[in-house]
Structures are given as structure tokens and as C-alpha cells.
Amino acid sequence: xxxxxxxxxxxxxxxxxxxxxxxxxxxxxxxxxxxxxxxxxxxxxxxxxxxxxxxxxxxxxxxxxxxxxxxxxxxxxxxxxxxxxxxxxxxxxxxxxxxxxxxxxxxxxxxxxxxxxxxxxxxxxxxxxxxxxxxxxxxxxxxxxxxxxxxxxxxxxxxxxxxxxxxxxxxxxxxxxxxxxxxxxxxxxxxxxxxxxxxxxxxxxxxxxxxxxxxxxxxxxxxxxxxxxxxxxxxxxxxxxxxxxxxxxxxxxxxxxxxxxxxxxxxxxxxxxxxxxxxxxxxxxxxxxxxxxxxxxxx
Numbered sequence: 001x002x003x004x005x006x007x008x009x010x011x012x013x014x015x016x017x018x019x020x021x022x023x024x025x026x027x028x029x030x031x032x033x034x035x036x037x038x039x040x041x042x043x044x045x046x047x048x049x050x051x052x053x054x055x056x057x058x059x060x061x062x063x064x065x066x067x068x069x070x071x072x073x074x075x076x077x078x079x080x081x082x083x084x085x086x087x088x089x090x091x092x093x094x095x096x097x098x099x100x101x102x103x104x105x106x107x108x109x110x111x112x113x114x115x116x117x118x119x120x121x122x123x124x125x126x127x128x129x130x131x132x133x134x135x136x137x138x139x140x141x142x143x144x145x146x147x148x149x150x151x152x153x154x155x156x157x158x159x160x161x162x163x164x165x166x167x168x169x170x171x172x173x174x175x176x177x178x179x180x181x182x183x184x185x186x187x188x189x190x191x192x193x194x195x196x197x198x199x200x201x202x203x204x205x206x207x208x209x210x211x212x213x214x215x216x217x218x219x220x221x222x223x224x225x226x227x228x229x230x231x232x233x234x235x236x237x238x239x240x241x242x243x244x245x246x247x248x249x250x251x252x253x254x255x256x257x258x259x260x261x262x263x264x265x266x267x268x269x270x271x272x273x274x275x276x277x278x279x280x281x282x283x284x285x286x287x288x289x290x291x292x293x294x295x296x297x298x299x
Contacts, residue, residue, distance in 0.1 A: 031146030038184065050181040051191055057155055057177065058192040063128045064118050065204030068270040072202035072246065079268040082241040083276040084234055087284055089258035096254070098291040104172050107211040110252055112171040113287040114209050115156040116164060117279065120299050125159040128195070130208040133182060151185035152178050153195065158298070164286065165294030199246060205270055207248035234261070241265055
């Protein structure tokens with residue numbers, strides 16, 4: 001995200017910790033300072049305005065849950081795996097160019113395709129899915145260490161949409177509104193408790209969707225005399241992965257090669273791997289249709 005929420009996880013800045021364009025090094029703000037700042041501004045006018053926006057935007061809405069292959073079994077420990085995939089560079093290029101042509105971001109384009117997928121899968125037309133933002137609202141916390149990321153609901157109402165292009169229009173509006181009014185998710189959930197209903201339904205799973213973004217190439221980067229490189233082109237699926245809260249996590253990334261790569265993390269106790277493969281395949285079809293023929297009719 002260039003703005004919070006634009007993509008799932010923003011890249012870091014090129015400048016060094018605590019340095020201005022030409023000024024001396026300054027002490028990096030600590031995480032506890034961020035926590036104090038959040039508490040101190042919890043009742044500010046900006047927060048109140050944002051909460052009013054979310055109350056209206058999410059009135060009566062629920063996060064869209066996907067019916068799992070098997071219901072939740074509280075007696076089973078989670079067993080997460082990850083399905084990884086790579087789309088061709090041509091599709092990636094088409095997504096980027098289409099985003100520019102429609103005054104959107106690649107995240108908005110992919111969010112529209114994901115919303116169309118959820119609509120098909122669930123039969124719901126009022127779609128809400130969670131994504132993540134950096135949560136670093138102020139410049140002084142750019143180089144601070146800590147769990148700043150924030151849960152952000154993207155509400156895309158496709159009820160009046162006839163085409164995939166119509167869904168993109170709704171996705172753009174939803175994303176811009178979410179970025180402009182981002183506040184800690186706990187505040188949003190406090191005002192819209194029905195939003196979390198699917199988490200209590202043992203037959204439903206919530207799959208968050210994010211697009212990763214790296215601001216600059218990581219090859220040959222050095223810190224403290226050590227050279228390191230980021231591994232982004234991961235193609236191999238894994239039966240065992242780190243656990244996440246109940247549901248799933250879908251992440252996309254535009255690789256330096258120009259390819260679109262992604263991963264879908266899921267609990268084997270809840271989903272068959274074939275279901276993950278099927279979801280990704282259909283997402284790829286919808287994404288391709290959106291950028292090639294935005295007037296494609298919705299199913």
C-alpha cells in the first residue's frame with residue numbers, strides 16, 4: 001500500500017532508520033510509544049468521523065464466509081498447509097496495465113475478481129472480506145519494530161452489478177473509502193458486532209485476501225555488514241505450514257520477473273487441497289476475464 005490498506009503489506013522505505021533526507025540519525029520510536037499514541041487519540045475527531053463512516057458502511061453486513069468441506073471440530077488441532085501457484089507474466093502485465101487504464105490499483109483489480117469469486121461460491125451479493133494494512137499511520141513509526149498490521153474490512157456490494165467491470169467500480173469505491181477511514185479494527189468490530197458472525201459458525205471459514213508489495217529490490221541489501229536477499233518466488237506447495245486464526249489466508253505478489261505469484265493457506269481439517277486448487281483456478285479465470293473483457297456478465 002502506498003496508502004494504508006492499498007496492498008496487504010507495504011514495502012519499506014529506502015532511507016535508513018530514523019534519517020531524514022539529509023539530517024542526522026534520530027532515535028527510532030518504540031512500539032510502546034505507538035500504543036500510547038493510539039490510546040491518546042482514541043477519542044479524537046478523526047477517529048469519531050471514521051467510526052461513523054464504518055457504522056454506515058457496514059450496517060447489517062457480515063464478513064463473507066465460505067462453506068468448508070468439513071465443519072470445525074474443536075477436538076482437532078489445526079493442520080495448516082499452503083497451496084502455492086504462479087500465473088504467467090502476460091496476465092500480470094495485463095492486470096497492471098488495466099489498473100492504470102481504469103485509475104485503479106492492482107489490488108483493486110484483484111479484489112474485484114476475488115469478490116466475484118466469493119459471490120459465485122457463496123451466492124451472496126453483498127461481499128465483505130478482510131485484508132491487512134501496515135497500520136503505521138504516522139511517519140515517525142515507519143522504522144519501529146512491532147506488530148503494527150491492521151485488519152481492514154473491504155465491503156463490496158455487488159447487488160446492482162451486471163458485469164465484472166461493475167464490480168471493479170464498486171471495489172474502487174470500497175477500497176478508497178477504507179483507506180481514507182482506516183482505524184484499528186477493534187473499533188470497527190465494537191460498532192458492528194454482526195460483522196464477525198461467520199467466525200462463530202462452524203460450517204464457515206473466512207479467507208482474508210491481501211496483495212504484498214515490496215518498494216524496492218531486496219537483492220544485495222546489506223544490514224550491519226550482512227548481505228541478504230528476500231525469497232519471493234516460492235512455487236512449491238507445502239502440506240505443513242504455520243497456523244493462522246480460523247479460516248484461510250490468500251496472498252498475491254507481483255514478482256520481479258513480472259509473474260503473479262500467490263499462496264492460499266488453509267486448514268486440512270476444514271478443506272481438501274483440491275478445493276484450494278479449484279478456488280485458485282476460478283480466480284485466475286475471473287481475473288483474466290476482468291482485464292480482457294470487463295463487460296463479461298456476472299454468473
